[in-house]
Amino acid sequence: xxxxMKPGARERETLLNSGLLSALGVESVAAMMxxxxxxxxxxxxxxxxxxxxxxxxxxxxxGYVRVYKLDPDGREADVELYGPGDLIGASVVLDGGRYGATxxxxxxxxxxxxxxxxxxxxxxxxxxxxxxxxxxLSGQLSRVFASLADDRLxxxxxxxxxxxxxxxxxDGRAGSFRLxxxxxLLAGKLGLAPEALSRAFSMLRNHGVSVRGRLVHIxxxxxxxxx
Amino acid sequence: xxxxMKPGARERETLLNSGLLSALGVESVAAMMxxxxxxxxxxxxxxxxxxxxxxxxxxxxxGYVRVYKLDPDGREADVELYGPGDLIGASVVLDGGRYGATxxxxxxxxxxxxxxxxxxxxxxxxxxxxxxxxxxLSGQLSRVFASLADDRLxxxxxxxxxxxxxxxxxDGRAGSFRLxxxxxLLAGKLGLAPEALSRAFSMLRNHGVSVRGRLVHIxxxxxxxxx
DNA sequence: CTCGTTCATTGATCGAAATCAAATAAGACT
DNA sequence: AGTCTTATTTGATTTCGATCAATGAACGAG
Numbered sequence: 001x002x003x004x005m006k007p008g009a010r011e012r013e014t015l016l017n018s019g020l021l022s023a024l025g026v027e028s029v030a031a032m033m034x035x036x037x038x039x040x041x042x043x044x045x046x047x048x049x050x051x052x053x054x055x056x057x058x059x060x061x062x063g064y065v066r067v068y069k070l071d072p073d074g075r076e077a078d079v080e081l082y083g084p085g086d087l088i089g090a091s092v093v094l095d096g097g098r099y100g101a102t103x104x105x106x107x108x109x110x111x112x113x114x115x116x117x118x119x120x121x122x123x124x125x126x127x128x129x130x131x132x133x134x135x136x137l138s139g140q141l142s143r144v145f146a147s148l149a150d151d152r153l154x155x156x157x158x159x160x161x162x163x164x165x166x167x168x169x170x171d172g173r174a175g176s177f178r179l180x181x182x183x184x185l186l187a188g189k190l191g192l193a194p195e196a197l198s199r200a201f202s203m204l205r206n207h208g209v210s211v212r213g214r215l216v217h218i219x220x221x222x223x224x225x226x227x
Numbered sequence: 228x229x230x231x232m233k234p235g236a237r238e239r240e241t242l243l244n245s246g247l248l249s250a251l252g253v254e255s256v257a258a259m260m261x262x263x264x265x266x267x268x269x270x271x272x273x274x275x276x277x278x279x280x281x282x283x284x285x286x287x288x289x290g291y292v293r294v295y296k297l298d299p300d301g302r303e304a305d306v307e308l309y310g311p312g313d314l315i316g317a318s319v320v321l322d323g324g325r326y327g328a329t330x331x332x333x334x335x336x337x338x339x340x341x342x343x344x345x346x347x348x349x350x351x352x353x354x355x356x357x358x359x360x361x362x363x364l365s366g367q368l369s370r371v372f373a374s375l376a377d378d379r380l381x382x383x384x385x386x387x388x389x390x391x392x393x394x395x396x397x398d399g400r401a402g403s404f405r406l407x408x409x410x411x412l413l414a415g416k417l418g419l420a421p422e423a424l425s426r427a428f429s430m431l432r433n434h435g436v437s438v439r440g441r442l443v444h445i446x447x448x449x450x451x452x453x454x
Numbered sequence: 455c456t457c458g459t460t461c462a463t464t465g466a467t468c469g470a471a472a473t474c475a476a477a478t479a480a481g482a483c484t
Numbered sequence: 485a486g487t488c489t490t491a492t493t494t495g496a497t498t499t500c501g502a503t504c505a506a507t508g509a510a511c512g513a514g
Contacts, residue, residue: 130357149296
């Protein structure tokens, strides 16, 4: 963690709107703000590693954090990608155990960190915080269920098509948008090798999708849904 | 749900030792016991379906519950398998939304159900319950992360070997044990077609594993680890 | 603007597991 | 025990995506 600091006005703002804090009462927000520490991370820096004693809760303010697990041979499998406002679910280790995965900044990022012990103390007297944690986790659990099922049921072009449909701002209509991060990151998030993502994109060109750099144009959303 | 009833002595016992209730204070336990309803399910009966409004929290007392997602063509992908004492994480929908997956009894089962609205009410005044929920969810999240990574990194024989190692009571030593459920269920849990599981078992025969029905004998745990 | 590095695309090959099909084994119920 | 149903195994084929290798494009630093 490069620079450590108390939250400034800008970070406060993001933090207040984050999934974790947005539903809290004022007193719980104050208690959490009290213990928040902001850190800025350069790209590729680790937040925590699989197996380390878990002592911090993390929340992304800006940038993206990639969470992955390692294989004995060093191969990596991404399990989640967290963006601005997200509580890093893999860092919610409430029983004093160890992190079950590694978290790495995928680009320069601003992260809020909370001492887990203190979070536990606050949550033990403030049900709204405990519920906010449970809420965030239940949402993440169902998202992971969705990607697990997606992995097992759909081909690469189908997963990419689904990603595009759910991330295109013009919901249901033709339109353009910009991928929020590198294609290699997207590939990891979708459980694909970068080559497979590339091939999926080129297959989708026959279905009304055009890609130039990070710019994606969807010509026929219905065709995409039928892939 | 076939028979509905208040918990009897036997069910109370299991419930008290379950992941959800075991860490609660006496008053929270009492409050939860108050609203618990026990139901017995025949094999194959659904507890809830993907997309239904979520109004109940479920906890398995006996038997196994398979949670899966459906594909437009009707294909199924198992995302989790819950056994005795497990809180069904997919039924923890705290924001009043809908179930994100379908839950089906894999064999005749006894299930404790709690009205979600009332659980929310209790948790809103009792931090220990909210924390127990968060705890259960964080544990499940990390287990799902593990299976997602396992899926992406390991071959079928490797996943089966890993399963056997972690489920063999004689931890680390040679020994026998009985699979807790049908092989087709295990296949689903591991994200494999039943045929693939069968082939994985026959491959493992060359590595000191013998299988007869549900009976598995592990001759050389170290060999399994090296698969 | 240009160099140099990282990222993305494309091609060729290979391996793993799904799928289809059929035979065998195991259970459940009379 | 005998029958009927459901599980499991085994074989043949096919598809998908990983991997290896090489080229081409994009981007940041000087």
